[in-house]
Amino acid sequence: MRHFMALLVALLIASIIIPSELTRAADSCYPGSALPSPCLSGTFQQFWEQNGGLPVFGFPLTLAALATNPDTDQIYQTQWFERNRFELHPDIVVANRVAPGILLGRLGVERLQQLGRDWHSEPHAGGPQANCLWFPQTSHNVCDQGFPYNGQGFKSYWQTHGLQRPGLDAYARSLALFGLPLTEPAMETNSSGETVWTQWFERARFEWHPDKPDPFKVLLGRLGAELRSGSIALAPAPTITQPLPSSTPVAAPPQPTPGVGTAVSTAGCSQNAPAVKDGAQAWVTLPQPAQNMMEIVCGRLTTNKTPLTGVTTTFGVHYPALDAFTDAVTDSNGEAAVSFPTGPVTSSTVITVDVEFATGQHAQTSFTPQ
Template identity: 50%
Template sequence: MNRFLLARLAIMPLLMLAILPSFSAPNAHAADGERCFPETGQCIGGRFRQYWEQNGGLAVFGFPIGPAIQERNRDTGKVYLTQWFQRNRFELHPENKAPYDVLLGRLGEDWRQQRDVDWRQEGRAPQQTGCVYFDQTGHNVCDQANGIGFKSYWQTHGLEFDGRRGVSYEESLALFGLPLTEPRMETNSSGDRVVT
């Protein structure tokens, strides 16, 4: 037998072992109906997956950063199925009809509570021309330049509730909530100074 043929035959099983894993299921860790992300090693499924996909997915909420678990809500003291994402927290409220059966966390309020900072102590701001004013909190959402900034972003982004083109006030409010402060300069986690 030819030496080259023998060498090929000897290498063939090794090649098969190397290639075989690429033909397996795309994500062996995903249960039925789940979508898993190798970037974080986390999965989303059920109503959370549906809500995530219907309302902007990765661009709006980011990757899941933990599994869906039972967690106590700070405001009510009740326990809900909860899953954390890079940019929000989902809570499943089966007592509500869709789309309000998944409620988003109040991250700004949570962050301030963790630091023992009460936004109410900062006082109310006067209503500014050209801004969206929220009487409930006494704060404005304004653009930082003509047509560029928080107001423009707020008015063009939101959750999809009514199936109509464009973003309604209610859909923006559902995604972002109420402003708790006026814009300010802060240092982000990368050390950059940014307007928040």
């Protein structure tokens, strides 16, 4: 009986509140979509256009129709998109009054459940992290991806995107669009087969793509498409992965000089190593090596006291006459190492080394040949 009454309410909403355009062929169609009749109209079309369009929601996957919300077991007028699900609710609060309005499905929660992952059991942060957004409700930080992407990354994307809804401040708009973070960031393989720095939210999955132009370095996962297809679980980050795109800026990066550096075992990295701490670290085993010998440069990546394994790491050594770049992959200790020649250079010349992790984090060290 309760389900029947919910259906009656939904039918009343569909016939009285929803503009009639939602239930007939729409004017705005998107041939790039896989849907045979990929169209939007009425309230859903207006919402899609005003709140981010294609980059945020993706193409429509279905036409608007009545469907049951898995959280509430209530029936709403619903339309699926590549990255989200629109639901027309009769009683949301807009500008301090109750009125019909669109809410987004909690697709991040639903997709994690589909993958057999309980977000409550995911690792949590120990507390607020500097220069990040801290969410005490779920005990997670949301951070930018660091040098050289200051002002770019998950934090900036979360803060600069939100639903255009009257009466909400910027924080509440972002919360309405993405929800709270459910996980700490980690390397995960998405449904396209790309292994990328990933963080899950109630209504979205953020992915960091450092090889793409600035506006597209943060992309949203195709949660709607994944949920509807029931695609196989996202693969966990492998212990050793194929090299990921370098986090060197896209615009005119220095070209690697082949044959200068070599990825080596991290066994020698205990020499001159700093104490382990969260974030990116870099050091050399010999701060003042002799000329014409091989120097070992080490990098380490740790999050919440946990080493990050399988992260592609680019070591850039800046000699006076050239820049040399070599990649290595972090091991079970979160460490990677590369050997470089110390010269010949003028005695006491400081050689700086940039260590860039595919997660966007960066550290720097140096050595001074004698």
